Amino acid sequence: MRVALVDGLVTLYYDGTKKLYNQELSEEWRNHRDPPRNQDDWERLNVSDECKNYWKERLSWQQVIVVHGVSSIPEYTFHHCQNIQRVIFSNTANWIGRSAFIYCKSLTSIKLSINLRFIGENAFSNCNLSSAFVPPRCIEIRYWAFAYNRNLEILNIPQRTKLVEPHWIIRFTVLCSKYPHRRADRGVGVWLKNIxxxxxxxxxxxxxxxxxxxxxxxxxxxxxxxxxxxxxxxxxxxxxxxxxxxxxxxxxxxxxxxxxxxxxxxxxxxxxxxx
Structure with a gap:
């Protein structure tokens, strides 16, 4: 796993060799969802130095490139990495776990693997996507996968893809917030697959x-x-x-x-x- 500057963005080349999610340090950080603005703010945080270093690293990433050979993104891997703007998947990736990118509030662009087969619940919930194109080989998308992307206007899902609880897939996104007549309980799943x-x-x-x-x-x-x-x-x-x-x-x-x-x-x- 390495970090480099690409297109002006601090880019993490994710190779899956290191587990990025630490539940204990995430729990310790629970009350500090808004990242500190400067070093003084970091110093005043009532958390351990280990926790500070863990979140400093996560908040430094602005782009993620999933390198060739990686087949899956484990659950919660990039949760609350609020400065990630773009994610590019290699075509070996076929599985995105639950809440893998939840609360990546700056995430506006994703390029999914052509071999992607599964998107877990909350995978891209509470991001800032405006469009998403799910590849034809995707077999299943779980509930809340694209929820709370309030600028999401284009979401293309293949006909054969199974939507688990489809009315929760994009709950409170563009269809509910901008077009109230297209409420979640009025066939959102049908709209998604038959746009x-x-x-x-x-x-x-x-x-x-x-x-x-x-x-x-x-x-x-x-x-x-x-x-x-x-x-x-x-x-x-x-x-x-x-x-x-x-x-x-x-x-x-x-x-x-x-x-x-x-x-x-x-x-x-x-x-x-x-x-």
Whole structure:
């Protein structure tokens, strides 16, 4: 396990060789959830030096890179690491334990492993995510996994993924706080797994999918009236362009899609004219 400065962020390369969570020191810290602002504040804390050093280290991390070879993130590993802004998983990671990243209040971006199969309860609860794309191989997501991410607007979950107590998956997130008519007890689980399932919003589904392909987007655009389809908003006000911008797996941009579409249409027009 090593720490380095990457993209201006203090980055922990997590290799799983060290157990990062210490229950006793976490209990000792229980009444000090707001981190001290300076050295004097640290000195005044009524906790042991061991506890101070433990939390100084945890609060120093701003980015986590889960290195190749790590298959699981144990429960509570990064809980209350309030300064972590970004987490990047290697594709060997397949299991995220309970409360692994709970209360990482600065966490705005995650790139999950394509081989991820399980997300435990409270795994990303009380973070600050705006979007999350769960890979197709994920078998199960437990309750409260994305709860209290109040800025979460895009959450794409594959059809085959089992949602355990789905009405708790994102309780009090965007669907409840910004759109009260979409209460947790009114089919949130269905909304999650069938986002924009109406044929009217087929392009949204394409752009929100895991690693959306240019060919699939182009085919759908042809059915939906061309580039103007990118301007059509869904029921919670998100355009397909937004999906592409937010999806960490998208290998195409709106500009590339439209340029390719226009070239294809020009080619079809030219061919028709020649005939």
């Amino acid at each position: 924009n399932n109406d044929d009217k919003f087929a392009l949204h589904r394409v752009c929100a999918s895991f690693e959306p392909t240019l060919d699939l987007i182009l085919d759908t655009m042809k059915e939906k009236g061309g580039p103007k389809a990118f301007k059509v908003k869904n029921s919670i006000g998100i355009t397909p362009s937004r999906y592409l911008n937010e999806n960490p797996y998208a290998k195409v941009t709106e500009k590339e899609v439209i340029e390719k579409y226009v070239l294809q249409m020009m080619g079809e027009v030219s061919n028709t004219a020649e005939v």
